[in-house]
Amino acid sequence: MSETRVTMRDVAARAQVSLKTVSNVVNNYPYIKASTRSRVEEAIAELGFTVNVSARNLRRGRSGMIGLAVPELSLPYFAELADSVIRAAEARGLTVLIEQTGAVRERELAVLGGERRSFTDGLIYSPLALGPDDVGELSVVDYPLVLLGERIFGGPADHVTMSNVEAAYAATMHLVERGRRRIAVIGAHEGEAVGSAALRMQGYRRALDHAGIPFDPALVAEAGLWHRSTGAEAMARLLDDRVEIDAVFGLNDALALGALHVLHDRRVSVPGQIAVIGFDDIDETAYSSPTLSTVHPGREEIARTAVDLLLQRIEGPGKDQPFREVIADFSIVERQSTAG
Amino acid sequence: MSETRVTMRDVAARAQVSLKTVSNVVNNYPYIKASTRSRVEEAIAELGFTVNVSARNLRRGRSGMIGLAVPELSLPYFAELADSVIRAAEARGLTVLIEQTGAVRERELAVLGGERRSFTDGLIYSPLALGPDDVGELSVVDYPLVLLGERIFGGPADHVTMSNVEAAYAATMHLVERGRRRIAVIGAHEGEAVGSAALRMQGYRRALDHAGIPFDPALVAEAGLWHRSTGAEAMARLLDDRVEIDAVFGLNDALALGALHVLHDRRVSVPGQIAVIGFDDIDETAYSSPTLSTVHPGREEIARTAVDLLLQRIEGPGKDQPFREVIADFSIVERQSTAG
DNA sequence: GTGAAAGCGCTAACAT
């Protein structure tokens, strides 16, 4: 069934050339006589040769593969991010190896020292459970690393993030400008100083301040995990507590979609009685009922930038530069849930 | 910044043992004196040694890595499938390399002969654009391969699929049993003989036959791509054409969710006026408004089975067995969209 | 229980 693998040596013998010439052809070395090249290509085709990438990697000391560590692919934001990273990497000739951490601190740390780091040229790392206390773990890292997200700032690595505070400010102002004053927020993490939750809350409060609306703690609903289910639960709690509300800001889309679901269930009209805005602009927001206004975080740009920074650390001119922090652009996408 | 890599040779020198002994320790070879082992482990820790996987792979002729080719991670079904496959593979000590084909025939074929096949021990392959005519391409494959889905039956590879016809029959009967007679179906692919669309349509028609309901072509809406947007368009077309409808069967959840969206927009009550059922049981169906009844296809089981079959082809007792076809169980999940 | 030697398939350096 499985014949022994065809090697370059076989191709060389068949094409009556040296090993090196075959290698040159395979690697598109430019200076090869056309006749030689075609003879080699013929032999390759006839024998069905493909390079052994393990051998190539060993020799080159590089694998052309980068890791992407995300919490979970079943969270749409990360699935879409992975999609974008794979495309961006492909455009640069890199292959992406996805690792799921489950947003568990232990597993997030394990990824940093895992065996996979030895056959990956670098890592794009999107932690959800790590915090500033873990910066130490990052500084022992001796391979190219790009951080994504807002868990760790000023860490010993390149960092791509978005302007969370400004974006949350803009989202809140979007509601304020439409006459809303009792704006609930879903997804807060009490006592947390870093992370998307804290930053987005900051933007929310800043907008209220700016608009002269007093901050009311009763309007803040916690949600540890940012899933549809927790968003739904938080929304239900707010309604059950009979808090007066005319708008909801979900700190991510999943939360907002969960909230939307509960509002629909309870026959609360959106945006009539309560306007809703989310954050992330996942695909689904364009097809919910009603469609969800949200913050578009520039996912593609983030992915592209992360890959580029990593590539520069791997080989490029950025190899020894000080660590850089890139902040991606955002925009507000207005849909039905805040219309009118 | 980057010191030269620590190799087994360095560890051996430090621990005063031979290369082989270090290798034995790293690979958990059982017969090593405890004192030797701990000395080696100490040296490994002190030097921060990790095995070079490229070298190991080259030597072993295996990488411990399997490919998973899917259309797109941004399609929730495939994101969730990828999640499941990664978990199942991890449990067997395998790493998964995801490849996106974009559901483009050309790219689906390219994956089969791609360079990545040379550092992957096998492939789990979920084509969307291929058909029976492409079976030939599969038979030249000389590595372990497991097919997923319903594009290719009786092909030269192991195959994991679900009982599409029976599941679609059950979904349709679910509507019939709730008194629905004018059941529209969204997502048909005209003139296609294989694939999920054709099989699910078959189940639909069989259920109508069984219930003595005449088949009405006016109730069949095409949708080439199974996205929310195409589902929404198809639903809008049906409504605009004023076809009499009391239920909708979306051939997948995305289509059904798109339809749900349009119904909500047009103030059609679900399930009051029109009941809706989908297919796939993606996470989102539990949080739409209303929640969506659907077919649960046993995603976890499919993933686990696929990994197991592949592993058997790679190393196990199944290496030279005839090709197997495994059909996973399904179940109907009743939610609000068909309740009452 | 441990060591010595060979070589997996490829590419980089240095010829020619």
Next chain:
DNA sequence: ATGTTAGCGCTTTCAC
């Protein structure tokens, strides 16, 4: 424009 040589880091016989 092509060939020769050496060796990437590891595992695998086969000795001892």
